[in-house]
Amino acid sequence: MSAASVFEVTDLRVTIPRAGTRTNVLDGVSFAVGAGQCLGIVGESGCGKSLALRAAMGLLPPGVERAGGDVRGEGLAMVFQDSHGSLDPTMRVGAFVADTIRRHAGVTRREARGRALELLAAVGIPAPQLRARAYPHELSGGLRQRVAIALALATEPRVLLCDEPTTALDVTLQAQILALLDKARAERGLGMVFVSHDIAVIRQVADVVAVMYAGQIVEIGPAAQVLDRPRHPYARALLDAVPAIDGPIGRFRSVAGSPPDPADYDIACRFRDRCGHRDAACEAPVAGLDGRAPAHSSACVHEHRPATVSEGT
Numbered sequence: 001m002s003a004a005s006v007f008e009v010t011d012l013r014v015t016i017p018r019a020g021t022r023t024n025v026l027d028g029v030s031f032a033v034g035a036g037q038c039l040g041i042v043g044e045s046g047c048g049k050s051l052a053l054r055a056a057m058g059l060l061p062p063g064v065e066r067a068g069g070d071v072r073g074e075g076l077a078m079v080f081q082d083s084h085g086s087l088d089p090t091m092r093v094g095a096f097v098a099d100t101i102r103r104h105a106g107v108t109r110r111e112a113r114g115r116a117l118e119l120l121a122a123v124g125i126p127a128p129q130l131r132a133r134a135y136p137h138e139l140s141g142g143l144r145q146r147v148a149i150a151l152a153l154a155t156e157p158r159v160l161l162c163d164e165p166t167t168a169l170d171v172t173l174q175a176q177i178l179a180l181l182d183k184a185r186a187e188r189g190l191g192m193v194f195v196s197h198d199i200a201v202i203r204q205v206a207d208v209v210a211v212m213y214a215g216q217i218v219e220i221g222p223a224a225q226v227l228d229r230p231r232h233p234y235a236r237a238l239l240d241a242v243p244a245i246d247g248p249i250g251r252f253r254s255v256a257g258s259p260p261d262p263a264d265y266d267i268a269c270r271f272r273d274r275c276g277h278r279d280a281a282c283e284a285p286v287a288g289l290d291g292r293a294p295a296h297s298s299a300c301v302h303e304h305r306p307a308t309v310s311e312g313t
């Protein structure tokens with residue numbers, strides 16, 4: 001792992017069972033995150049964003065397997081869209097956070113209880129003494145999400161993997177939770193990976209943006225460059241699809257057509273059936289990008305040919 005990275009994923013491959021065999025849903029996914037840095041991952045539903053985080057955490061659903069790849073990084077914690085799965089419905093939330101602290105810090109029960117209250121306060125839970133005694137189902141979605149973040153921070157992580165952590169919340173709560181995560185990143189120097197459908201959210205949190213398509217990274221680079229000057233035809237379609245004023249703010253509108261089924265993922269560009277710039281060159285093998293060196297780059301074959309064949313010239 002490079003000295004500057006706190007989290008590095010190399011050539012991650014994940015398979016699912018399909019028709020008696022195993023099908024790749026992720027292949028060749030590589031990226032790295034430095035301390036205090038946030039990598040945003042965007043892409044249509046099904047492109048593999050969640051499985052990339054879950055594979056790195058070792059939390060894949062039954063039947064889904066990591067078939068290759070190297071994951072380096074210590075102190076990984078994850079926050080999900082739906083915090084129900086991370087909380088124990090039978091335990092009061094304060095006790096659950098305190099237990100987690102005790103497991104990680106080896107402190108006394110009493111100290112752990114004190115720290116749990118501090119953490120609940122730090123994530124903006126009003127009246128933490130009172131809320132600590134609640135069971136998860138007694139809290140609102142916004143409070144539960146804050147508890148889930150407190151729980152993730154209770155493990156004193158160095159890397160926080162966030163899978164759409166604010167998607168289920170209203171806009172005001174969403175802004176509060178994003179601010180909270182950003183504060184944790186800045187104060188604790190956390191490396192973050194943040195998956196979202198929402199371009200406005202990604203613009204707010206990410207330093208580096210990776211665009212995934214059909215199980216691969218097809219574009220990566222500094223956030224402002226990728227979001228404002230996307231180069232891969234898929235990234236352009238996805239980002240051009242952000243409606244101005246006539247749709248939900250910041251959400252992607254869908255790109256025409258649909259991605260291939262994982263069983264049809266091949267070695268040529270997986271976007272070519274939907275691409276307005278398709279030509280014979282698109283049948284050549286093309287690999288996903290190595291996101292560990294995130295200079296602005298695109299996997300499109302036309303990027304690697306003379307300018308005369310590219311769009312508009």
Ligand SMILES: Nc1ncnc2c1ncn2[C@@H]1O[C@H](COP(=O)(O)OP(=O)(O)OP(=O)(O)O)[C@@H](O)[C@H]1O
Pocket residue numbers: 016017025043044045046047048049050051052061062063064262
């Ligand atoms: N438990 C599972 N069993 C079988 N296939 C799965 C499972 N979970 C995901 N997949 C498949 O793996 C691929 C990647 O799914 P993944 O959930 O990572 O996509 P995603 O980009 O996170 O989508 P979304 O934005 O909808 O969450 C998809 O083709 C999906 O159908």
